[in-house]
Amino acid sequence: MRSDLLEEILRLSADHLLLVVNAMVVAIAIGVPLGIFLTRRPKARPWLLGFANIMQTIPSLALLGFLIPIPFIGGIGKRTAIVALVLYALLPILRNTFVGILGVEAAVCESAVAMGMTDSQLLRQVQLPLAAPTIMAGIRVATVTTIGTATIAAIIGGGGLGVFIFRGVASLDTVQILAGAVPAALIALAADGGLGWVERKLSPV
């Protein structure tokens, strides 16, 4: 293999990872608190879950198209790509946080309240530790999906391994397509394995 191709693979893989890490940090920072909020505010559930569901159904190319003309978050480049990735990653994180907390055994929560725990003590000492593996499973699913989806960032100049794939498709060059697809698949496998390990470690019992 030519050394300049290898060098480009490494550079774009790093670029790709940067996109994914940025998007995941933002998606977790929004999704987990929002999921917690939903467990406390039943009336907001249909609205927020509906929004997150709709985001998932919009085809990725169309979503980028919608975002480009929007001021501040839109335009060409990485920022728009990250916004799109966050919108996709939100649903699994939001839903698993919400389902994980509501899935904590009712008798355990009832005891906690009856013993005089405040809502924040209930959340921090009981619900979040017991829901942690479920929340982590949501983060893992979202991360693996995001690693795949991030390849479309290249279409709006966001970089990443998609650069190879779009170049390869345009020039019918299989080597280029594989240079993008194989590292993306490897990163996804590594992330799945690593986060799966974290998920098992978080299991409280």
Next chain:
Amino acid sequence: MALVEFRGVSYEIAGKPILLDLSLRIEAGETLVLLGRSGSGKTTALKMINGMLFPTRGQVLVDGKPTTEWDPIRLRRRMGYVIQEVGLFPHFTVRDNIGLVPKLEGWTPADIDNRVDLLLEKVGMPPTDFRTRYPRQLSGGQRQRVGVARALAADPPVLLFDEPFGALDPVTRLELQQQFLALQRDFKKTSIFVTHDVREAMHLGSNIALLDRGRLDFVAPPLEFRNAVSQEARAFLACLEN
């Protein structure tokens, strides 16, 4: 002054009455059993004592103050709570489960350790064997013993029991009932005990309050209860005869 008093308490959910005009006094040191069929409103009444539910009409007074005027956190920490499903925290050791309320109340770890060991001894579980175990490593009966120890942890004046022994096998149930009576002699708490088992009511109660479809049928000590003439009381007493 009664420690806990129901004054004309009614409770309804979406127009459906659960409790109707309940008035009841619970004096310090007694064990009041709330006896009734499923759906008679006994659990609802219990949950009004520690402010998990509030009356639609009337008042529940604890130490002479309506529950609506108590800080719910302070109110609940004055009361131990034991339920059939136990509700131990699966991610806490036995020591941390029992020591929870003391910890919330800011006790030192050494004081918590001493209290946990004392209570484990009292409920017949050697502390060195059980302190560091997790709930999943205990039998059903052991879990409920820990549940009782947890309720006693911060030495609350009032204990609330919601069919605590209902899910246990008959032998274990009897052991835990005996232990309940022994603890009652040692600690002299005021207990409110919900059950549908008339034997258990006669065995454990100093007073029995019979609830029939949300109404108080009558209140009497176990010996007088035997002579009760109401239809619902006779229905329960018939269970003793077989």
